[in-house]
Amino acid sequence: MAIGPNINDIREITVALSHKLKLDYANYAFSFLRRRLAHVYCALKIKKTDTFLEDIHSGNVIQDFCYNFPVGEGELFRDPSFWRSVRTKILPALGDNLTFWFPELVSAEELYSLLIILEEEKLTHKAKIFCNTKSCQRIEEIKQGKISLKNIEIHKSNFKRLELHSKFEDFFTEENGYAAIHEGLLEKIVYLNDNFFNCVPDQQIACTLFRNRMLYYNGKMQCKAEEYLQQNLSKGAFLVLGIKEQISKENELLFDLFDSSEQIYQVL
Amino acid sequence: MQQNTAIKYKAIVMGGSAGSFSVVSKILSNINPDFKYPILICMHRLKHIRSGLVEGLRLKSNLPVIEPFDKENIEGGKVYLAPSNYHMFIEIDATISLSTEEVFNHSRPSIDYTFSSAATSFREKMVGILLTGANKDGAIGMKEVHARNGYTIVQDPATCDVQTMPNAALQLFKPNKLLSPQGITDFLNSL
Numbered sequence: 331m332a333i334g335p336n337i338n339d340i341r342e343i344t345v346a347l348s349h350k351l352k353l354d355y356a357n358y359a360f361s362f363l364r365r366r367l368a369h370v371y372c373a374l375k376i377k378k379t380d381t382f383l384e385d386i387h388s389g390n391v392i393q394d395f396c397y398n399f400p401v402g403e404g405e406l407f408r409d410p411s412f413w414r415s416v417r418t419k420i421l422p423a424l425g426d427n428l429t430f431w432f433p434e435l436v437s438a439e440e441l442y443s444l445l446i447i448l449e450e451e452k453l454t455h456k457a458k459i460f461c462n463t464k465s466c467q468r469i470e471e472i473k474q475g476k477i478s479l480k481n482i483e484i485h486k487s488n489f490k491r492l493e494l495h496s497k498f499e500d501f502f503t504e505e506n507g508y509a510a511i512h513e514g515l516l517e518k519i520v521y522l523n524d525n526f527f528n529c530v531p532d533q534q535i536a537c538t539l540f541r542n543r544m545l546y547y548n549g550k551m552q553c554k555a556e557e558y559l560q561q562n563l564s565k566g567a568f569l570v571l572g573i574k575e576q577i578s579k580e581n582e583l584l585f586d587l588f589d590s591s592e593q594i595y596q597v598l
Numbered sequence: 599m600q601q602n603t604a605i606k607y608k609a610i611v612m613g614g615s616a617g618s619f620s621v622v623s624k625i626l627s628n629i630n631p632d633f634k635y636p637i638l639i640c641m642h643r644l645k646h647i648r649s650g651l652v653e654g655l656r657l658k659s660n661l662p663v664i665e666p667f668d669k670e671n672i673e674g675g676k677v678y679l680a681p682s683n684y685h686m687f688i689e690i691d692a693t694i695s696l697s698t699e700e701v702f703n704h705s706r707p708s709i710d711y712t713f714s715s716a717a718t719s720f721r722e723k724m725v726g727i728l729l730t731g732a733n734k735d736g737a738i739g740m741k742e743v744h745a746r747n748g749y750t751i752v753q754d755p756a757t758c759d760v761q762t763m764p765n766a767a768l769q770l771f772k773p774n775k776l777l778s779p780q781g782i783t784d785f786l787n788s789l
Contacts, residue, residue: 542698545668576667
């Protein structure tokens with residue numbers, strides 16, 4: 331467990347970040363901020379908070395921060411039963427409007443999982459996928475289509491549980507310590523280089539994948555995010571949360587629970 | 599056993615790995631049905647198997663066993679089991695927060711994370727119990743519980759299926775008690 335900034339430092343850091351990134355970082359859960367800033371300090375070898383604050387104000391550290399602060403998924407097809415539901419329940423319900431949105435895309439795995447499901451169903455050519463991320467480095471990584479082989483056994487194990495007709499090797503080629511997803515699958519992605527509170531897709535979205543993102547928000551920011559998403563999605567659009575997340579009590583009248591075991595909601 | 603009626607706790611926090619299911623099951627099946635404190639349990643478990651463990655514990659438990667959602671309130675007389683493939687943290691406002699942050703000690707959920715966050719939130723108002731297990735996860739977290747004057751119990755290694763976890767803790771600090779599973783149950787029922 332890494333050592334990070336103290337409480338007063340965290341307050342100053344969140345004020346600086348909020349000003350610079352136009353998002354209220356004070357509304358991340360405090361314990362998460364403490365852990366995650368410790369992780370950032372470790373990753374960026376930050377020794378002094380004053381120096382970090384100067385680098386935030388000058389903008390020098392913003393891209394590195396945006397790359398290291400959010401929590402990635404780390405595995406393809408996390409919760410295979412959810413991805414089976416995407417294939418067997420959500421896609422048939424969408425019809426021809428195959429527009430997807432990742433309001434906070436942190437790592438490639440969740441996006442690649444969707445791309446593979448679409449390809450399996452021969453729907454790639456009809457799809458359009460919007461992804462919000464502030465990290466330019468993350469966008470470049472995703473465009474390269476590479477994932478580390480570190481978790482390859484987990485990826486393959488999850489893939490096997492999907493019970494698809496295709497094989498894992500039909501989508502990935504292993505090369506030089508990476509698995510590279512086939513380039514053709516990456517053509518339907520639109521990157522939005524800002525956070526979702528400041529930048530939304532210019533098209534009607536049919537399904538929004540927001541799994542395990544609100545875990546790191548406090549209650550106030552979760553409510554705000556739910557309301558904002560509801561306002562920007564049309565009636566009947568799907569909103570997917572992590573299997574251990576729920577729409578807050580304050581906003582439960584805004585959504586209908588479509589699949590309780592996978593926390594798939596529809597906008598009312 | 600001496601009654602600890604003067605001590606008021608906010609929670610009992612338990613961690614265990616290999617061999618701990620039977621110990622936890624035994625404790626929960628013999629605990630007083632009117633036990634008033636919440637019990638938070640972090641056990642190492644297979645990440646890709648969502649169900650089974652909580653249902654197994656429910657079969658014999660005298661208390662309701664829950665796999666909590668994120669931001670769920672912690673209530674007395676209930677057992678909260680860390681969900682598969684999520685870390686479980688305890689917040690100062692007595693809620694549970696879950697996380698998909700990186701594995702720690704090769705584990706998600708990590709016992710160290712649960713103990714450490716509980717120590718920060720509850721300080722001396724908690725009992726930490728470390729059970730049998732095959733790696734060192736939980737030892738550092740229990741040391742933090744001890745450092746913040748929480749009450750610490752380590753399962754007597756002589757009664758463990760695998761001694762690695764309790765022995766790792768015993769190398770770091772001297773717990774308040776070293777108890778068998780039956781001794782742990784008796785202690786809890788005396789609170």
